[in-house]
Structures are given as C-alpha cells and as structure tokens.
Amino acid sequence: MTNFESLFETGLKFHGHKCPAMPMGLKAGLAAMKALGVERAQDKELSVISETGKGHAAGCFLDGIMTATGCTYGKSNIEKLYYNKLAFTLIDNTTGRSVRVSVKPDFLEGALNSPFVQQRKAGVPPQDIKPEVTDPLVNKIKGLDDAMFLDVGEVKTVEIKKGKGLFETRRCHSCGEVTFVNKLRVQPDGKIVCIGCSSYKE
Ligand SMILES: [Zn+2]
Numbered sequence: 001m002t003n004f005e006s007l008f009e010t011g012l013k014f015h016g017h018k019c020p021a022m023p024m025g026l027k028a029g030l031a032a033m034k035a036l037g038v039e040r041a042q043d044k045e046l047s048v049i050s051e052t053g054k055g056h057a058a059g060c061f062l063d064g065i066m067t068a069t070g071c072t073y074g075k076s077n078i079e080k081l082y083y084n085k086l087a088f089t090l091i092d093n094t095t096g097r098s099v100r101v102s103v104k105p106d107f108l109e110g111a112l113n114s115p116f117v118q119q120r121k122a123g124v125p126p127q128d129i130k131p132e133v134t135d136p137l138v139n140k141i142k143g144l145d146d147a148m149f150l151d152v153g154e155v156k157t158v159e160i161k162k163g164k165g166l167f168e169t170r171r172c173h174s175c176g177e178v179t180f181v182n183k184l185r186v187q188p189d190g191k192i193v194c195i196g197c198s199s200y201k202e
C-alpha cells in the first residue's frame with residue numbers, strides 16, 4: 001500500500017464516510033507538507049490554520065488535512081477561522097516557515113456541481129449516496145496532479161509563539177474531577193473549583 005493509500009484508509013475510518021472533499025484535503029495537506037519539506041506531526045511540530053467553517057459543503061476537507069498533517073483538534077495545533085473557504089496555512093513550528101494552500105476557484109465550482117453534491121443538496125446523507133456516484137469522483141481526486149486543483153503559495157516565515165504543556169492538576173472541590181490548574185477558579189468562599197462548578201464562564 002502506498003503512503004497515500006494508507007492515509008486514505010485512515011482518513012476514511014476517521015472521517016466516517018466516503019466523499020470527494022476528504023481526499024481533496026488529504027492531497028492538499030500533503031502538498032503543503034511537500035512545499036515545506038516536513039513530515040507528519042507526531043506532536044506539535046506543525047500547525048494548521050484552516051479557513052474552512054461549519055454548515056457549508058466540503059467541510060470534510062479539513063478531516064483530510066488533519067489526517068495528512070497530524071495536526072488535530074485534541075493537540076490544539078489546528079485553528080479554524082470560519083471564513084468558509086477551502087484554504088489553509090501549514091506552519092512548521094520549528095523554523096516558522098509557512099505555506100497557504102487553496103483549492104482553485106474553477107475546480108471548486110466544478111466540484112460543487114458534481115452528482116455527489118447534487119444528491120447532498122437533495123438531502124441525501126453522504127453515506128447513503130451510491131458507490132456508482134461517489135467512487136468515480138473519489139478516484140478522480142486520487143489521480144489528480146496537485147497543480148490541476150491546488151494553488152500552493154510562496155513559502156513565508158512567520159513568528160512562532162512557544163509554550164510548554166501544563167502537567168499540574170488538582171481535584172475540583174465541588175465535582176471532584178481532575179482539572180489542569182490553569183482553569184481552576186477560587187470561589188467567594190475560598191473553595192477551588194473547575195469552570196463548570198464556578199460562577200465564572202472562563
Ligand atoms: Zn465527507
């Protein structure tokens with residue numbers, strides 16, 4: 001199995017359904033990594049600033065980017081700007097080198113007229129769209145040269161803010177749950193509690 005095929009299988013399991021936007025994100029993530037000459041993040045070696053949002057077609061794109069780059073919501077090395085655009089910036093946190101990758105306008109408009117998207121518009125959930133419709137579109141994306149559908153920008157250097165992970169915890173006085181200390185709050189009676197049990201919102 002090639003690296004791409006193995007990432008595609010991982011992406012498919014993680015994402016939950018077969019669709020054209022996830023492999024588009026996968027290829028876009030790999031193209032950004034190639035432009036920077038970096039490997040998939042094991043921890044926080046890379047960051048993604050994604051311009052995708054929610055409630056629009058093709059948000060699945062970001063799951064492909066996460067699969068390729070190893071930048072994940074849990075590790076917090078991904079940030080969403082909610083610009084509702086299929087574009088993102090990949091940053092190498094070691095060197096500060098960064099690159100913005102976007103889907104070409106003509107290609108994206110064409111993809112949004114595909115039979116897959118027609119069925120989505122008609123209210124069919126992605127997992128219920130027949131393989132005869134989905135598979136040729138997914139295979140087309142898999143076989144596309146990056147230059148056919150992606151714009152890869154100039155590599156630029158950005159400033160990196162460095163911080164260490166926090167390891168110190170304490171139990172909330174009220175619910176007893178273990179909480180990292182930078183989100184504990186002191187109540188008027190002096191008890192130390194978590195955000196959920198406190199009168200504060202953050
Ligand atoms: Zn999807």
Ligand SMILES: [Zn+2]
Nearest residue numbers: 172175194197
């Ligand atoms: Zn609590």
